[in-house]
Amino acid sequence: MKNLERKTKILITMGPSVENKLKDAVKLIDGIRFNMSHTNVEYIKKYLNILEKNNIAKLMDLKGNKIRIKKTFKSVFKTGDELVIGRDIILTYHPKDETEEEHFILINDGRIKLKVKKVENDLIYTEVLVGGIIKEGMGVNLPDTHLKMPIISDEDINNIKFAVEHDFEYIALSFVRNKNDIINLRDILNRYDKNNATSIIAKIETKEGLKNIEEIAKYSDGIMVARGDLGVEIPIEYIPIEQKNIINITNKKGKLTITATQMLDSMVSNPYPTRAEITDIANAIFDGTDCLMLSNETAVGKYPIEAINVMDKVARISENNMEKFAVETHLDGSSISTGIAHATHTLYLKLNPKIIITPTWSGKSATLISKFKPKVPIIALTPNMKTFKKLKLVWGVVPYHVDEVNNMDNILEISNKIAESFIDKGIYITTLGHPMGEKKTNVIKVGVINDSCKRN
Structure with missing residues (x-):
């Protein structure tokens, strides 16, 4: 192999x-x-x-749209100080309409911590719980606040x-x-x-x-x-x-x-x-x-x-x-694609195949099968170069570019040739779509490579 x-x-x-x-x-x-x-x-x-x-x-x-410090009129704040947003510091987005009393405001990755005391006259009055030096450009997080700003x-x-x-x-x-x-x-x-x-x-x-x-x-x-x-x-x-x-x-x-x-x-x-x-x-x-x-x-x-x-x-x-320590995944939903992925995994456990081959247009079938983390490679055959490169980030998937084929017999023939190029002998599983042209996966085929296949 x-x-x-x-x-x-x-x-x-x-x-x-x-x-x-x-x-x-x-x-x-x-x-x-x-x-x-x-x-x-x-x-x-x-x-x-x-x-x-x-x-x-x-x-x-x-x-x-990350909120940052836009301007400072005072830069050093000690624990217990009052800091007024809109007066002492100006933010790139002023959350006066969303902020409420008791909300926390964090500056510079949480190194400076504020607690809102009140919102009045478009100003946000806060108490400094953890002080420090505030500079323009520092990031601001509002973990308790639902912001209406577009992201x-x-x-x-x-x-x-x-x-x-x-x-x-x-x-x-x-x-x-x-x-x-x-x-x-x-x-x-x-x-x-x-x-x-x-x-x-x-x-x-x-x-x-x-x-x-x-x-x-x-x-x-x-x-x-x-x-x-x-x-x-x-x-x-x-x-x-x-x-x-x-x-x-x-x-x-x-x-x-x-x-x-x-x-x-x-x-x-x-x-x-x-x-x-x-x-x-x-x-x-x-x-x-x-x-x-x-x-x-x-x-x-x-x-x-x-x-x-x-x-x-x-x-x-x-x-x-992985078999010792990995978390086992169970896919949600009852779609045909999910069912095929579950069935493929069941066959994988029963038949111990050398590879799984998934002709795919969108990459979905290969991604779903990968969630079960099989030990063997998932060879994803696709004519779509965008899908080919998307699958580069999916666990266990080896994308393989092929010409588009709309005939099931041709797809199976290509899959068999791919299997022969990857393994010397053994079982392989192919998932594919039918009827032709619908670009959905709903068929599973079990194939075998043996010594006579290699000689022929």
């Missing part, structure tokens, strides 16, 4: 550190994230050719148009609160993407997003566990629990899962990781994540390639122990 790549996928963030090492990086990774809070479309254009040439999945992470800015819309025009496979939306944020982005996407081919990744990084995780997972195409802002919005001791819950719910919906933030943070400045970071990576894999993401490690860190290699090695070892 061919020596196939690791099953857990690696997504890295583009930045100055990895720019000159991109030729080395693309040999090791599955996807590139462009963080629009720190880059622009002119920067992205410089790297599109090499990403296309290497079939790397592209993810645009929208900037979103997609005009700048985001221009970036969305660019992403569609340049065939980005994924767009990540920051600070998702509920399903309406996903529906709104989908409507904007549909203005430019008539084929509805761009997938939406919802970043869960607010308390409100956690509350609505079920509906967000249902309406999006995938979820990113964004542990940075999430660790500001909720007590950090709850992050492991919420991570497991988010991944579990998203996997049940049959959607992509990405775990992100500080996975190898020590490697921003050190050539070796900590033991805790190695354990964190392994646990994310055992939780059931499809994909692991590196942020500062590759964007601004001193050791981007070393960090990728560490993640690769840990993933491979963890995958070899």
